[in-house]
Amino acid sequence: MIIRKATMEDLRDVTDVEAVCFSEAEAAKEKDFIDRLKHFPNHFWLLYDGDKLISFVNGMTTNERDLADEMYSNASLHDENGDWQMIFGVNTIPKYRRKGYAGMVIKQAIEDAKADGRKGLVLTCRDTKIHYYAKFGFENEGVSKSDHAGVLWYQMRLTF
Ligand SMILES: CC(C)(COP(=O)(O)OP(=O)(O)OC[C@H]1O[C@@H](n2cnc3c(N)ncnc32)[C@H](O)[C@@H]1OP(=O)(O)O)[C@@H](O)C(=O)NCCC(=O)NCCS
Numbered sequence: 001m002i003i004r005k006a007t008m009e010d011l012r013d014v015t016d017v018e019a020v021c022f023s024e025a026e027a028a029k030e031k032d033f034i035d036r037l038k039h040f041p042n043h044f045w046l047l048y049d050g051d052k053l054i055s056f057v058n059g060m061t062t063n064e065r066d067l068a069d070e071m072y073s074n075a076s077l078h079d080e081n082g083d084w085q086m087i088f089g090v091n092t093i094p095k096y097r098r099k100g101y102a103g104m105v106i107k108q109a110i111e112d113a114k115a116d117g118r119k120g121l122v123l124t125c126r127d128t129k130i131h132y133y134a135k136f137g138f139e140n141e142g143v144s145k146s147d148h149a150g151v152l153w154y155q156m157r158l159t160f
Contacts, residue, residue: 001101003108006044006058008037013053014044021091025149028089032073036060039075043085045105045112054093055101057109059086059123067122067155069146085113087123106136110158120160124153 006014014037015030022028028036037044040060047055060071061082071077072088087109092102113121124144125133134140138156146153 001047001049001104003045003047003105006037006041006046006056008034008041010044010046010053011037014046014056014058017053017056017091017093018089020093022089023149026151028072032075035073035075039078040080043078045109047101047105049096054096055091055105057087057090057102057105059088061085061118065122067124067144067146069148072148083119085109085116085118085121087121090123103136106133110136114160118160121158122155124148124155126151127154130154130156 011030011033014033018027018033036058043060044058045056046053060075060078062071062077062079062084063082065084067086071086090102090106110121121138123133123138124146130140133156136158138158141155141157144153144155
């Protein structure tokens with residue numbers, strides 16, 4: 001198992017895994033990943049089992065404190081020197097779930113954000129996942145302004 005950053009060559013893999021893990025309304029699409037891989041390939045953490053992508057997280061860095069819906073579709077908002085590492089999506093393909101793989105990629109993203117001198121990480125999640133992210137040190141800040149895919153999202157922040 002290795003965790004590595006992305007290149008444009010990973011486009012197919014990340015698009016496919018995202019489509020397996022999220023609903024049609026929630027999933028980032030190929031055009032979103034093209035944009036993201038152009039602007040912030042170093043803010044993808046990809047976990048491979050051999051040549052199979054099994055889990056990944058991605059997200060831009062920004063000085064904005066809160067995760068806004070426009071960030072999902074406009075990767076040019078990425079600021080490489082931004083204080084906050086946003087986490088847009090956490091994915092593990094079904095066969096590999098509940099073995100700690102998403103935990104491994106989340107921990108690597110946290111470690112790298114810390115080493116890069118960020119203030120911390122921010123994500124939004126459903127209420128059912130709040131306990132999960134709390135295990136890594138994320139704190140629930142309440143309901144997010146996001147109406148992404150018409151879901152009620154909670155914003156969580158891990159501050160270093
Ligand atoms: C959410 C998701 C990314 C989790 O991926 P994962 O690789 O299964 O995550 P982990 O293995 O780190 O943890 C999942 C659960 O398995 C548990 N677990 C981890 N290792 C385990 C092990 N060896 N044995 C048993 N359980 C284990 C974790 O404690 C966690 O339990 P919890 O839900 O009660 O907190 C995955 O289910 C997914 O892609 N879902 C669809 C997309 C999605 O909803 N993403 C999150 C949006 S907020």
